[in-house]
Amino acid sequence: MDTDKSGEVTKITIQEPKTDTKGKGTSGASAPVIVATKAAQHPRKGWKKGVAIFDLVLRLSAIAAGFAATSLMGTTDQTLPFFTQFFQFHAEFNDVPTFLFFMIANAIASGYLVLSLPFSIVCIVRPHAAGPRLLLIILDSVVMGLTISAASATAAIVYLAHNGNSSTNWNPFCQQFNDFCQQVSSAVVASFITSTLLLSLVVLSAFALRKMK
Amino acid sequence: MDTDKSGEVTKITIQEPKTDTKGKGTSGASAPVIVATKAAQHPRKGWKKGVAIFDLVLRLSAIAAGFAATSLMGTTDQTLPFFTQFFQFHAEFNDVPTFLFFMIANAIASGYLVLSLPFSIVCIVRPHAAGPRLLLIILDSVVMGLTISAASATAAIVYLAHNGNSSTNWNPFCQQFNDFCQQVSSAVVASFITSTLLLSLVVLSAFALRKMK
Structure with a gap:
């Protein structure tokens, strides 16, 4: 995922998956969820x-x-x-x-x-x-x-x-x-x-x- | 993780964690590993x-x-x-x-x-x-x-x-x-x-x- 071309700095935060699945096989639940917040999209x-x-x-x-x-x-x-x-x-x-x-x-x-x-x-x-x-x-x-x-x-x-x-x-x-x-x-x-x-x-x-x- | 300031487009690929830990409590192993490959770093x-x-x-x-x-x-x-x-x-x-x-x-x-x-x-x-x-x-x-x-x-x-x-x-x-x-x-x-x-x-x-x- 790139920052977009028009010049803004896009803030990418990566949420770690919740670790409340103790003791269970968590093959599917461990996929990372990426939220790209474009909060500071047009600062200038x-x-x-x-x-x-x-x-x-x-x-x-x-x-x-x-x-x-x-x-x-x-x-x-x-x-x-x-x-x-x-x-x-x-x-x-x-x-x-x-x-x-x-x-x-x-x-x-x-x-x-x-x-x-x-x-x-x-x-x-x-x-x-x-x-x-x-x-x-x-x-x-x-x-x-x-x-x-x-x-x-x-x-x-x-x-x-x-x-x-x-x-x-x-x-x-x-x-x-x-x-x-x-x-x-x-x-x-x-x-x-x-x-x-x-x-x-x-x-x-x-x-x-x-x-x- | 932002792209670096000097103007290159940084390709970020996110590797999913290996899912060979079936049946075990994998609270620590599920943290995402981020590899920022700077392959196309200096195209120009x-x-x-x-x-x-x-x-x-x-x-x-x-x-x-x-x-x-x-x-x-x-x-x-x-x-x-x-x-x-x-x-x-x-x-x-x-x-x-x-x-x-x-x-x-x-x-x-x-x-x-x-x-x-x-x-x-x-x-x-x-x-x-x-x-x-x-x-x-x-x-x-x-x-x-x-x-x-x-x-x-x-x-x-x-x-x-x-x-x-x-x-x-x-x-x-x-x-x-x-x-x-x-x-x-x-x-x-x-x-x-x-x-x-x-x-x-x-x-x-x-x-x-x-x-x-």
Whole structure:
């Protein structure tokens, strides 16, 4: 008799046969009676359900942060109030290829997070199912890589836009395009929050997988 | 009698007591004898050991790539063969703060990977121990985030160094400092390889944790 596969520890107690049959031939009465009490069958179900609900909450926060990052970057656009005869000073997010990559990466991450919600709900309904959790941990780490990549690349460019670099003769433009830089910086912060939430999701899923025995 | 904690399925067979004591008072002889045959005790031990060895191999490759990235970036240095009376054209990795961050992040990642080797070896010796594997998956994902972050930020700057950006008036300098750019690009590639290997390690550990039941 094995313990059942879903991970609970089954307590097996073995009752010794009653020994009140003194002096008689007890060939039949000596068969052991096994009672498998499944008293402590679901000791960690509540714990696992809590983890799954926390996973859903983190995921919803990550969706909010991801959409915030995408929309902040997508609407970044500033035209300076002065212009010459031939040139108007105008900055848009797709002037810099890195900002375009940032927007696309964050849109993909947000889309993935929305699509992952049903799997997260499956983990709440069936806290012991390892399949959906394994799928989530793998895809979460890939998407975490994508968002961190986008956020860091953009942070490097924003740092340059703020401070410039005298060695390479790249001048800062944030004095002129102040609102533009502010909005891009906010988008970078939102994207780093998404990345941190995704990292927490990976760690949480690892803990949940570890307890799945 | 529970199955043991390390995850094997233990087959318990219960031998009925010999019934050759006919006609005698068998109060003592009727106690059941339990033989726990651990025949199918390690059905997946080979598989798990294979995963642990593959983990070690990936980790060693990641160390090589990490050290390559660190040393490539650390030795990047180019002086142009022409100079004016007051100025010598010289490029070094710490002219750009992002390159300095890249080197520090990759050095940290390589150091961590070396320190993680004993834990990886523990996973080979004890393939069913979930603790070291959980520690590795969490730290691996954090360090993966760090290396991806460094590689992406540097890639954004290298892209700028190659192509420049006319909107922001940042000129490329790779025509002049060609060797410098080549070496930095190689370092970025090495760092992306480290990140990919770390991602594989996270996925592998997730699979190993999932089968740990």
